[in-house]
Amino acid sequence: MPGIRITGLKATPVNIPLEKPMWWTGGHYPGTSKTIIEVETDQGLVGLGEAPSVDVLATIGEMGARLVGADPLDIAGCESLSVPPWQIVQNTDDSSVVKAFGAIEIALWDLRGKVSGEPLYRLLGGAVRKEIPFTEYFAFRAGGETSPGEVTDYCLRMREEHGATMFEGKLILGDPKLEIDTVKALRTALGPEAMLRLDSNMQWSLPSAIRIFREIEPYDIRNYEDPVATFEEMAELRKHSSIRMSTHVPDIRRAVSLGAPDYIVTNFAVLGGIARTVRFIGACEAMGVGFWCYSGDAGIATAGYLHMSAAMAWITEPSQSLFRWQVGDVIEGGPFRQTNDVIAVPEDPGLGVTLDRSALAHWHRHFVENGPLDHFHDPALPGRFRRLPLN
Structure with missing residues (x-):
């Protein structure tokens, strides 16, 4: 044109x-x-x-x-x-x-x-896969799951209803024993075939992370995202455990220099767009650092993840998803939701999605009526930012 x-x-x-x-x-x-x-x-x-x-x-x-x-x-x-x-x-x-x-x-x-x-994946070189894997999410939720048994029952229900075998979640209430007990319950109930990944959003001190990793390593944790606050602490944690680690901080140089984390998990806009993400993934591949996409996006960014994951052979792990919990979206037919762990890459031109006006x-x-959603709200302490003990 x-x-x-x-x-x-x-x-x-x-x-x-x-x-x-x-x-x-x-x-x-x-x-x-x-x-x-x-x-x-x-x-x-x-x-x-x-x-x-x-x-x-x-x-x-x-x-x-x-x-x-x-x-x-x-x-x-x-x-x-x-x-x-x-x-x-x-x-x-x-x-x-x-x-x-x-x-x-x-x-x-x-x-x-x-x-x-042409669909975006063809502009990126073609598809190495057409069905894109995503993890099912679990967490302690207000008005929802608050114990190891409840989290386990939820994951079992996702397996029964949607064929889920890949799970990732946050167990963030500041209690190491609660996290350890939940991991044990999940592995016992889901069996050895299920993928389990964890994400603590940097909640643990290094001594607590060492303790937790020691306790959960026998339960085959595929990856643990941001268990501690810095790459340096992850490198020290690496000395005590073989559990792989990931981060949202897109710093390849430091990851390679320190030997941890193993994966970078981020959003394309944060990297500067599609073209820069392609180059970033290429750099990750050259340096042996893994890559996948993070969660919580609307359907437009998610469509970008689908196309990129279809075209990039280096993305070998499932990306994150909160799809099951999102109550709305801005695209027709959204939100995307996986069945048997996967979502098909869109085949229509471009991103392959249509805005639902x-x-x-x-x-x-x-x-407009509620303002932006506040991710730092602690209902127990109105007007204050949450503070978890580092343990």
Whole structure:
């Protein structure tokens, strides 16, 4: 489609609540707030993108104004209109421009697919897999599971109802014994074939993590995400256990230098978009660091995960998901939900998803009326940030 030009950009903040808040290190996690992006063109095609937060809303709007008249297929040119030189961006305290443009860049790839009539995975080189695995999530939840037995019963129900065999979860109430007991109960009930991964959101001190790893290692934990606060502590923890570790902090250099963590788990917008994520995964492959995608996104970003996981042979582990708990989405037919651990990659052009405008309006109204969802709320201490004992 020659001569296609950007005519405008819409950025809409939305809330995506969970059916029940889960506990994490910061307090109640009731869901997430996202910014949904529509890049409009003079050919009537609209590209969809998604930012992982709403703090970049103003920055996205400023970038959108600069991009009017630009060629959306010239992604490098659009980046040069939006983002300072990369070496400067990487050495300042403000990464918001990366996240803001990364979300827009996803929409530019969606447009590229719509112009060519090809699904995104084909633009990335083709599919090495068409069914993309995701873990089923478990946690201690307000109004839900609060004991080892209840968490175990929930996972057994997910196996029975949806064919789940891959599980990941947070057991974050500040009690090492409670976590150890829950892991033992899960492995006993689910059997040796089930995949078990854990995520503590950096809740443990190094001595507590060493104790927990010693107790749970016999129960075949596939991976433990951010058990402690720093890469240096993970490297020390590595001396005491063979359990693999992952992080949301995308620092390949330090991971390789220290020998831990083993995997990086992140969002494409955080890395600067689809193109930079492809390069990031290539660097991970060259350095032997694993990669998968994190959870809590709306359907637009999730579609990006599906296409990337379809095209990238290096993504060998299932990505995270909160799909089962999300009560809404902004795409038609959303949220995505796995059966027998997998979701099929979309085959329509671009990301392969369609914006549900009534749902977008509904969840935007939820945002306007309630504000962004607060991930640090502790109901026991109104007005204060949660503090867990480090043990």
